[in-house]
Amino acid sequence: MAKPGIKTKVGTTVSTGVDVTREALVHAAIDALKEEGFAGASARAIARRAECNQGLVFYHFGSVANLLLAALDEVSESRRAQYRAAVDGAGSALELVDAAQSVFEDDLDAGHIAVLTEMIAGASATPGLAPEVAARIEPWHTFTATALRRALEHGPLAAVVEPEVAAHAVVALYLGLELLAHLDGDRSRALALFDRARQLATFLQMFGTTSEEETQ
Amino acid sequence: MAKPGIKTKVGTTVSTGVDVTREALVHAAIDALKEEGFAGASARAIARRAECNQGLVFYHFGSVANLLLAALDEVSESRRAQYRAAVDGAGSALELVDAAQSVFEDDLDAGHIAVLTEMIAGASATPGLAPEVAARIEPWHTFTATALRRALEHGPLAAVVEPEVAAHAVVALYLGLELLAHLDGDRSRALALFDRARQLATFLQMFGTTSEEETQ
């Protein structure tokens, strides 16, 4: 349907593609999900934000649900790029907590995670949407598991904590914290938690490497 | 408006009140939130489930949002009663984890927590709804903090973990786990987590009481 074969990407990153309205719709959908929630993210509301006609939603995406999934894709991928950068710069568990808090606050300020939670909650309303949303969460599990594995491999918890299991807890906790903070606008409780995590990381770092010298 | 002064509660718990349709609407709203989500929980959909007329929603509750809040109240209070019973029966941290897993699975089977997450996510769509939902979550924080305080007070973590801060983490984690498990229908990852928590509780129990003999 849309985009009949002509890929417009020239270099590695192109901000001004030819599909101007298509991208405008995606970003309008993101904003609508953030500010009005799944129930408020209608084709008309999104088109109003994108300052274009409502019918273009269906021309470009076929349905509102597809546009919403495209919005989730966009947020999920761009956020993961940022997370990767933040995590790659963290050499220790302590720095990992700092990085986590940094992206947590960025997310909360910009409402990125609201897009995800709205889609998760909204998935119940639209048949067939749930597996699509679930598939887009899966990369976060592997990403988190990798980050945890790196952070824990030389510490005392390596033998106790399975990265895959802990990753699920981290993802769930992160979602829950964003959900609550986004609801009542109070992030102080979440920040107190990051403080505790910092103390825990510092404490655990006192126990040195278990098997070999650290190379970081 | 509704219920002009006549309270029908005779004993402490009465299941067959006079407001039959009112209660039918509340329970239909609960089911609608569980199965169709916030976006699908319309006056018409709820009335269809309650097998009554759509106008009765407005007669009894004034608006759909009010009915949805009544549904949240009902679930929140009845669940808290069950949680309290489960937690009161738990004397040790290990038993507390067992109790938590038990209610977690009950909630997932019945979809109780979906009602809450749908209302949280849906709060963005309806002006003024967010603070109402937030107010109904607050009791869960105090409940969880109390349970944690009791479970930790004689253990080695008492000096390290602040119950209020940890309670927020527990509530957020619980919400996130239910959100994810409800989305993809896979609870195995959450159950693996409870297994780990059980091992941790057993491990911590090896360090005895810190200040005085345990009276349980």
Place this chain on the structure above:
DNA sequence: GTCTATACTTGGATAGAC
């Protein structure tokens, strides 16, 4: 307290002109 009927609004989706 419950029903029918209705007014009004919004939303999804399509057809056809440009």
Place this chain on the structure above:
DNA sequence: GTCTATCCAAGTATAGAC
């Protein structure tokens, strides 16, 4: 590719009969 116009379904809410 974008717009106007339109159809139809579904939603909120109210009025009035019973």
